[in-house]
Amino acid sequence: MCGIMGYIGDREASRILVDGLRRLEYRGYDSAGVATLVNGHIEVRRTVGKLDNLEKLLATSPLDGTIGIGHTRWATHGPPSEQNAHPHRAGQVVVIHNGIIENYLELKEALVAKGRTFHSETDTEVISQLIDEHMSQGLDFLAAARAAVKQLEGSFAIVVFCDGDKSRLLTAKTATPIVIGLGEGENFVASDIPAILDHTRQVLFLEDGEMAEVTRQGVNVSTFDGEPVEREPRRITWDPITAQKGGFKHFLLKEIHEQPQALIDTMLGRIRQEEGDVWLPELDQLGTEWSNIRRIYLTACGTAWHACLVGKFILEEMARIPVDVDYASELRYRKPIFGPDTMLVAVSQSGETADTLAAVEEAAAAGSKVLSICNVLDASIPRRSRAVLYTHAGPEISVASTKAFTTQLTALYLLSLHVGRQLGRLDEARGRALVHDLVNIPSLIQETLTRGKQLEKIAKKYGHASDFLYLGRGINYPIALEGALKLKEISYIHAEGYPAGEMKHGPIALIDEELPVVVLLPRDPMYAKTLSNLKEVEARGGRIIAITDAPTPDLEEIAWEVVTIPRANHMLAPILLSIPLQMLAYYVACYRGTDVDQPRNLAKSVTVE
Ligand code: AGP
Numbered sequence: 001m002c003g004i005m006g007y008i009g010d011r012e013a014s015r016i017l018v019d020g021l022r023r024l025e026y027r028g029y030d031s032a033g034v035a036t037l038v039n040g041h042i043e044v045r046r047t048v049g050k051l052d053n054l055e056k057l058l059a060t061s062p063l064d065g066t067i068g069i070g071h072t073r074w075a076t077h078g079p080p081s082e083q084n085a086h087p088h089r090a091g092q093v094v095v096i097h098n099g100i101i102e103n104y105l106e107l108k109e110a111l112v113a114k115g116r117t118f119h120s121e122t123d124t125e126v127i128s129q130l131i132d133e134h135m136s137q138g139l140d141f142l143a144a145a146r147a148a149v150k151q152l153e154g155s156f157a158i159v160v161f162c163d164g165d166k167s168r169l170l171t172a173k174t175a176t177p178i179v180i181g182l183g184e185g186e187n188f189v190a191s192d193i194p195a196i197l198d199h200t201r202q203v204l205f206l207e208d209g210e211m212a213e214v215t216r217q218g219v220n221v222s223t224f225d226g227e228p229v230e231r232e233p234r235r236i237t238w239d240p241i242t243a244q245k246g247g248f249k250h251f252l253l254k255e256i257h258e259q260p261q262a263l264i265d266t267m268l269g270r271i272r273q274e275e276g277d278v279w280l281p282e283l284d285q286l287g288t289e290w291s292n293i294r295r296i297y298l299t300a301c302g303t304a305w306h307a308c309l310v311g312k313f314i315l316e317e318m319a320r321i322p323v324d325v326d327y328a329s330e331l332r333y334r335k336p337i338f339g340p341d342t343m344l345v346a347v348s349q350s351g352e353t354a355d356t357l358a359a360v361e362e363a364a365a366a367g368s369k370v371l372s373i374c375n376v377l378d379a380s381i382p383r384r385s386r387a388v389l390y391t392h393a394g395p396e397i398s399v400a401s402t403k404a405f406t407t408q409l410t411a412l413y414l415l416s417l418h419v420g421r422q423l424g425r426l427d428e429a430r431g432r433a434l435v436h437d438l439v440n441i442p443s444l445i446q447e448t449l450t451r452g453k454q455l456e457k458i459a460k461k462y463g464h465a466s467d468f469l470y471l472g473r474g475i476n477y478p479i480a481l482e483g484a485l486k487l488k489e490i491s492y493i494h495a496e497g498y499p500a501g502e503m504k505h506g507p508i509a510l511i512d513e514e515l516p517v518v519v520l521l522p523r524d525p526m527y528a529k530t531l532s533n534l535k536e537v538e539a540r541g542g543r544i545i546a547i548t549d550a551p552t553p554d555l556e557e558i559a560w561e562v563v564t565i566p567r568a569n570h571m572l573a574p575i576l577l578s579i580p581l582q583m584l585a586y587y588v589a590c591y592r593g594t595d596v597d598q599p600r601n602l603a604k605s606v607t608v609e
Pocket of ligand 1: 301302303304347348349350351352353356399400401402489602603604605606
């Protein structure tokens with residue numbers, strides 16, 4: 001949710017911290033702050049709003065020092081304010097934190113009873129207060145921090161340092177991520193890899209229940225109980241430029257255009273064209289034959305949930321296994337029938353979404369096999385899963401998901417093909433045709449991207465509307481939902497997605513001459529039926545915007561706009577149809593002047609329930 005950055009070395013810390021936070025700004029952005037150790041005393045600068053505000057403050061009130069921590073915050077406790085922004089100081093201890101301390105009220109009461117005064121409404125402040133309290137009882141900094149983290153319940157990733165100790169940063173984590181970047185005579189701590197890529201590619205990931213002492217010379221990892229932990233560094237291959245905007249006006253537009261490459265990267269090394277099969281050795285970790293699996297549960301949140309809805313169609317068609325799809329926030333509280341013959345497939349871009357993580361844990365505890373589809377290496381969800389099918393979309397910075405979505409669809413297609421072939425439900429010839437169609441998709445996306453200008457014009461023509469309706473049928477109904485979500489997220493226009501056949505059961509009442517109705521109309525067995533649904537829209541004056549690979553005269557007659565896209569096999573059509581909807585949402589958002597990459601009230605990764 002929030003961005004964390006820490007630095008210890010011999011360079012000016014505040015600059016490195018702000019630059020790192022800039023790369024993490026997508027994680028949270030209602031306030032920001034940094035703290036550095038200057039002449040044995042920690043100084044803090046915090047502001048409400050974006051990092052630009054913090055930078056302005058640092059320009060007028062600079063911070064020296066070569067050791068420090070920085071944070072961008074998305075409020076969970078207390079409103080966005082300078083006082084609630086991180087870092088939080090108590091006595092000589094200063095802390096930044098991601099996550100939620102569930103027992104903070106209890107801890108706070110006990111600390112207040114000891115005469116401590118709190119200065120914020122946050123749960124985070126109990127951490128610095130606790131450590132400082134333990135130090136005032138005679139513990140040294142490390143022992144005090146260890147004692148404090150053992151008292152905390154909930155999810156946390158923290159970085160902490162202290163006035164009297166020039167030599168180290170301490171970091172600890174439970175459910176939210178911490179990565180430590182290893183440099184030469186300097187080291188870094190961050191909540192996500194892009195923050196440190198400009199400086200190093202050698203990283204260490206902390207596991208739950210671990211803390212690390214980070215000095216200029218090295219890193220000591222141990223458990224909360226003080227047991228030393230040996231951990232090999234890993235090398236990250238992401239190019240820092242991929243985490244920047246390139247020539248595009250917004251990350252969102254860049255990420256929309258990165259989709260051909262993202263899909264190629266997701267297929268890379270996995271395609272066996274000759275055999276009409278795919279190669280997914282990572283699934284061996286599941287330790288089971290697919291013939292033992294009677295039911296698959298697909299679970300996720302938001303956009304990733306829409307990918308699951310499409311996944312149900314593809315898996316059932318190719319693998320002929322019954323599939324249930326649940327919002328992770330619902331699945332975790334109902335009583336699904338999990339067991340050794342069920343497979344939970346959790347889909348998540350970030351791999352940190354709290355509800356999806358909880359669903360994974362429920363399923364694993366109930367004996368189900370768990371496979372995750374994820375974009376972020378070693379995130380919490382993959383770490384809790386038996387096997388992981390990584391999408392290779394690269395860093396997705398814009399809050400609204402685009403390339404992560406279409407790579408999730410690609411991964412679900414790969415998975416379905418794999419299972420279908422393993423179970424003998426797809427023969428080699430059919431497999432070859434399906435692989436061939438998949439391999440062609442990146443170039444069809446490239447062609448679809450050329451419709452940008454037309455969509456920009458459409459956006460200007462209809463962008464003033466207060467509501468949009470999106471219609472699709474069958475496997476493309478989830479894409480109508482996704483199109484509506486995209487528009488809502490970034491343009492703040494109310495939008496609803498519906499299966500076209502459901503329209504006459506209620507939503508038809510909404511249709512008037514003001515309502516743009518975006519309809520997905522690939523040439524498939526539902527084409528004629530959807531067309532007849534559209535005639536009802538036309539009869540009521542609705543403005544039809546059709547996205548189709550079959551611009552028939554009948555359609556041209558009733559639609560106000562027709563966007564033609566290339567033809568794909570029906571199980572891949574959802575990928576292609578998503579592209580114009582992403583661009584439409586993008587250009588409407590630009591027309592309305594919203595904050596495209598960081599829409600209000602949203603965060604990239606929702607690590608709280
Ligand atoms: C997508 O545009 C959204 N910002 C959101 O719905 C997102 O897909 C959802 O929060 C799930 O995130 P995850 O894929 O990182 O788990």
